[in-house]
Amino acid sequence: MSSTTNDNLARASRRRFLQGSTAAVGGAVLGAGTSAAADADNLPPNIPEWMKAPGEPMGSQPYGTPSPFGKNVVKNISPNLKQYISASGRTPLQELDGIITPNGLFYERHHGGVPTIDPAQHRLMLHGLVERPLVFTMDDLRRFPSESHIYFLECSGNPVYTKPYGKTASDLVGLLSCAEWTGVSLKLVLQEAGLKPEAKWVVAEGADAAALTRSIPIEKCLDDAMLVYSQNGERLRPQQGYPVRLLLPGFEGNMNVKWLRRLHVTAEPIYSREETSKYTDLMPDGSAREFSFYMEAKSIITRPSGGQRLTTKGFQEITGIAWSGHGKIARVEVSVDGGKSWQDAQLQEPVLTRALTRFRLPWRWDGQPAVIQSRAIDETGYVQPTLAELLAVRGENHFYHNNAIWPWRIAADGEVTNAQA
Amino acid sequence: MSSTTNDNLARASRRRFLQGSTAAVGGAVLGAGTSAAADADNLPPNIPEWMKAPGEPMGSQPYGTPSPFGKNVVKNISPNLKQYISASGRTPLQELDGIITPNGLFYERHHGGVPTIDPAQHRLMLHGLVERPLVFTMDDLRRFPSESHIYFLECSGNPVYTKPYGKTASDLVGLLSCAEWTGVSLKLVLQEAGLKPEAKWVVAEGADAAALTRSIPIEKCLDDAMLVYSQNGERLRPQQGYPVRLLLPGFEGNMNVKWLRRLHVTAEPIYSREETSKYTDLMPDGSAREFSFYMEAKSIITRPSGGQRLTTKGFQEITGIAWSGHGKIARVEVSVDGGKSWQDAQLQEPVLTRALTRFRLPWRWDGQPAVIQSRAIDETGYVQPTLAELLAVRGENHFYHNNAIWPWRIAADGEVTNAQA
CATH class of the missing domain: 3.90.420.10 (Oxidoreductase, molybdopterin-binding domain)
Known part of the structure; x- marks a missing residue:
């Protein structure tokens, strides 16, 4: 992150990212105004069980695997897939x-x-x-x-x-x-x-x-x-x-x-x-x-995104990925008001040709329903279209090459769903 | 690879990388002068077994693993390690x-x-x-x-x-x-x-x-x-x-x-x-x-390297990695004559700060014994030292922070060994 980006973020948040938190962030902010201020001599919680005995020995995994606590992070495979067909x-x-x-x-x-x-x-x-x-x-x-x-x-x-x-x-x-x-x-x-x-x-x-x-x-x-x-x-x-x-x-x-x-x-x-x-x-x-070789410019917000839930008002980072078969991503714009207005997201350096580009935008959620979405612009000037724009050109029988903007709906309770389902 | 690099390589090899090959490359070069020219209508070998029946179904690996043919590529763990000590x-x-x-x-x-x-x-x-x-x-x-x-x-x-x-x-x-x-x-x-x-x-x-x-x-x-x-x-x-x-x-x-x-x-x-x-x-x-925080500039040739064997004279790519705790790698030099002369290797873009940088040098091995080695120069101008230079400064009791140049010896039979063992 560049120092300029840091400065922007610091201004945006007034240096207190968790300040707007409600009870949902638990005991995280323990400063003035709370009675649960951390006692510097007593770590909360007490010494955890996993510090009290030697851990797994070296060599138990000559080729490593993820934590057992991440075992739900696997490939997303349909239970109804047509084996050998699709x-x-x-x-x-x-x-x-x-x-x-x-x-x-x-x-x-x-x-x-x-x-x-x-x-x-x-x-x-x-x-x-x-x-x-x-x-x-x-x-x-x-x-x-x-x-x-x-x-x-x-x-x-x-x-x-x-x-x-x-x-x-x-x-x-x-x-x-x-x-x-x-x-x-x-x-x-x-x-x-x-x-x-x-x-x-x-x-x-x-x-x-x-x-x-x-x-x-x-x-x-x-x-x-x-x-x-x-x-x-x-x-x-x-x-x-x-x-x-x-x-x-x-x-x-x-x-x-x-x-x-x-x-x-x-x-x-x-x-x-x-x-x-x-x-x-x-x-x-x-x-x-036919011979529609190139994957056109595209982006999607991955956090917050469908299936996730915002647990607190206040600072949220909106982040996602953008890419283009035609070269580098030049810009990613994010809307948090259903497409009425758009802001430039920060692009993680280095931006590489025909690679994913990670984008990020600091945002304060006010707890009201919202629709968020991103659109990518690549170095050729091409702008990621809406689904309606794509359908107007390609018709109802189109199957491949859907690079539409995809909006997520955030409900008042923080639940995030596909706004276009 | 930039087109300039491509052009350099093409000149270096006269566009025939495998031309200098002996029998060890098998039937690879099937052009004029060999009797085993490929018959365009008959694929050698014949249709392999793995094309004759459907392969492994989707979903057998929700979290993937390497090929069973790569099962020797694992972490290098000493059988004599002192568990919980080193x-x-x-x-x-x-x-x-x-x-x-x-x-x-x-x-x-x-x-x-x-x-x-x-x-x-x-x-x-x-x-x-x-x-x-x-x-x-x-x-x-x-x-x-x-x-x-x-x-x-x-x-x-x-x-x-x-x-x-x-x-x-x-x-x-x-x-x-x-x-x-x-x-x-x-x-x-x-x-x-x-x-x-x-x-x-x-x-x-x-x-x-x-x-x-x-x-x-x-x-x-x-x-x-x-x-x-x-x-x-x-x-x-x-x-x-x-x-x-x-x-x-x-x-x-x-x-x-x-x-x-x-x-x-x-x-x-x-x-x-x-x-x-x-x-x-x-x-x-x-x-x-004490408090010797920074890892100094360093590099090593990974191919060919100790434990490997050159199977044929002619074109070889020398490749390895370079890195510096102080920032970007500015240059990597490679010697193929025991340190008498040095050539600039190509650096794979993008060169990132405090990341590994892959370097490569095209080389024609003449089948004679050789000693090859690399040395890194980082953006501060620091040059990776020899082991003798390090020992002269740090003495015989030094244990950590050995960033010495490491030479590999290539024997006439192609065997590669540690030249400093």
């Missing part, structure tokens, strides 16, 4: 802070289950309109120059346009996560094979039972596309494409082909199932919106 | 990429085991030279304005000066990790209580069985110090101080008190066990070096 597990965004999604909570979306791949047996073939067809082992891919970047990844149906929209931030846009990815520039790998002049597309195929296949324009492949083998430092999880996946920063999730086994360089797209029957949209004029 | 678990740095350490592999160092704390029962007391003594619940702390930063954390004995130094990068400097931390500015919390003019130190106490206690200068507390509750998005792990820890960017690990239960504002340091008997050093003149 299987997805959402990140619990409203439980998370910052911009990095821990690997254990990274969202999942599979079309044929999660293959268990032996990396020593895995091969990646590069063929088609190239000078030298190549087959790579994982060791081969590790020998290339590497690079690391923090990028978000988002499913194109996050959320879909069909109701019900869900209750929590995770229900709505939990098919979204962000990680530090390490791998090889796809451009370097294509250069190793040598592209023929007529090469215009690269068809990527996964080694899952669905053999998920997507056509990628050559311009993206020669820009920031990567072959990724590590995520947040360690090797990819099986759910994320272990041992290697395609990473197309800013493009819809399904194109970032997991368990990557084949790159076929072609002159035309292959018109696979996932770019004809699925991941296209019927427009009002009867045409199909 | 218990530590090291990050397997040579297995990791990028700068983020996944929470499951974050290093640990405990003095009384890992307490299992109920966050609803936990309290943090702030008392001493303040206007208003305060006791905070975790909910109280969550109501303050939050901030997120990526910072490294390192034990001051990483490694100690006493032999044996170990074989791998993890053995040597694995008491080092890096994460995105979220929490509250300690300055804001101190302002809430109101500091008295004579407040010069804050004594922090942990709620573990060791009640680990350290004195922190007020200048640091009013600068970038944080009370942290989240790490890489999710709540702190128990091993990292759940539900709240102190975070003093750039200061030695033990001062970043875990399971934080008390902040006592004082005029003088408390001279606790951990700042008198431990975490001090006997200098050659008989004086004690």
